Amino acid sequence: MSIKVEHELHRRRKGRNMGLLGLLLAFVALVFLLTVVKVQELGDASKFQGYDHAVQPALVPLEGEAGAVASE
Amino acid sequence: MTDVSLEQTSHEAGMGDYFALLKPRVMSLVVFTALVGLVVAPVPVHPFIAFVAILCIAVGAGASGALNMWWDADIDRIMRRTAKRPIPSGRVQPGEALGLGLTLSAFSVILLALATNLLAAGLLAFTIFFYAVIYSMWLKRSTPQNIVIGGAAGAFPPMIGWAVATGGVSLESILMFALIFMWTPPHFWALAIFVKSDYGNAGVPMLTETHGRRVTRNHIMGYMIALVPVAIGIAFTSIGGPIYLATAVVLNLWFLRACFRVWRRDETQAEADNFAAEKAAFKVSLYYLFLHFSALLAEAALRPWGLGGW
Incomplete structure (x- = not known):
């Protein structure tokens, strides 16, 4: 028996590998799109500090301070 | 028994065999009721977040199905209706089902927590625990009221959907x-x-x-x-x-x-x-x-x- 014979087992294994590839790519797309949506939902980017993606009211400069932004 | 184990070693599971471990038919009911729970809630959810949430709930339900098949492989082998399932038919090894079930459980709960909120993720984790441990491991073989209490596992999805949208119960x-x-x-x-x-x-x-x-x-x-x-x-x-x-x-x-x-x-x-x-x-x-x-x-x-x- 030649070593290059395509066994039914190889076909199954290939199907499994391609399936896993598809799932991993789908997961990458999922995390990317989730990130885009989550960041967009944060609203006005000038109103929060970016490092932890959360609004930090204490860090919003008060009116009258140097470089102040108009607060709502 | 010997020819069965020979069969097991000569088979390599295909993608479909692993998918069958997730009980796709049960999953369809879970997806539908979870979606209704999410949509009827008074708080609107971004369509993509909703999609991810429903996916997590479906994968979590599938994971509990894989854990159920791992635990019940001995009785599935005896009953005609279930003898063709991936583990009793020898296409998937019991350890693979356990690994897949545990991994997908953790994956779905963590992703749901990151995408939505901790309450929804906690409810999903509890649902998986309830189906795999309370129902499969404990009640199913010990009381004729098994399906009454076990039915709670199937009843949680709309509640999780609602929690995804509102963050509450x-x-x-x-x-x-x-x-x-x-x-x-x-x-x-x-x-x-x-x-x-x-x-x-x-x-x-x-x-x-x-x-x-x-x-x-x-x-x-x-x-x-x-x-x-x-x-x-x-x-x-x-x-x-x-x-x-x-x-x-x-x-x-x-x-x-x-x-x-x-x-x-x-x-x-x-x-x-x-x-x-x-x-x-x-x-x-x-x-x-x-x-x-x-x-x-x-x-x-x-x-x-x-x-x-x-």
């Missing part, structure tokens, strides 16, 4: 839970009466085998009566409305009549017409659940045009 989500919870016993026992099962050989205590069909008929009627106020009650909450109320009244009369017919007759009558009434009740039960949730969906869909709700 409310009367509405508890009633959606109760609707599926109370519906499961008459639905399942109607099936248990007419399907010639081999649960007895596998040592699983089904009510039909431990207490007989007469007692099962009484139980069907009892749970059906308890189900009616839950189903009608939803109509008067914030997610109900005239469409739901009308649907619920018709469906409850229909299912009550079907269950009443099952309750009224004895075994000779049932065997004479080959369990026609029991088969009819089972079929009605499927429409019953599907149409109740469809009506809730219709109320929510018509709300923007001022037609849904009261």
Whole structure:
């Protein structure tokens, strides 16, 4: 028996590998799109500090301070 | 046994075999009820977040299905209905199912927590635990009330969907839970009466085998009566409305009549017409659940045009 014979087992294994590839790519797309949506939902980017993606009211400069932004 | 193990080593599982471990048919009901729970909630959810949330709930349900198949491989091998499942047929090794179940459980819960909120993720984790540990490992083999309490696992998805949107639990989500919870016993026992099962050989205590069909008929009627106020009650909450109320009244009369017919007759009558009434009740039960949730969906869909709700 030649070593290059395509066994039914190889076909199954290939199907499994391609399936896993598809799932991993789908997961990458999922995390990317989730990130885009989550960041967009944060609203006005000038109103929060970016490092932890959360609004930090204490860090919003008060009116009258140097470089102040108009607060709502 | 030797030729079976030989078969196992010569087989390499395909992608479809792993997918079958996730019980895709059960998953479809989970997806539908979770989606309704999410859509009827008063807080709008971004469509992509909703998609990820439903995906997580479906994968979590699939993971608990894989854990169930890992634990129950011994009884699945004995029963005809389940002998062709991936593990008893030798296509997937038990350890693979355990690994897949545990990994997907953790994956779905963590992703749901990151995408939505901790309550929804906690409810999903509890659902997986309830189905895999409380139902599969403990109740299924120890009490004929197994499916009553185990039905809670199938009742959680709309509650998780609601929690995804609102971050909380409310009367509405508890009633959606109760609707599926109370519906499961008459639905399942109607099936248990007419399907010639081999649960007895596998040592699983089904009510039909431990207490007989007469007692099962009484139980069907009892749970059906308890189900009616839950189903009608939803109509008067914030997610109900005239469409739901009308649907619920018709469906409850229909299912009550079907269950009443099952309750009224004895075994000779049932065997004479080959369990026609029991088969009819089972079929009605499927429409019953599907149409109740469809009506809730219709109320929510018509709300923007001022037609849904009261």
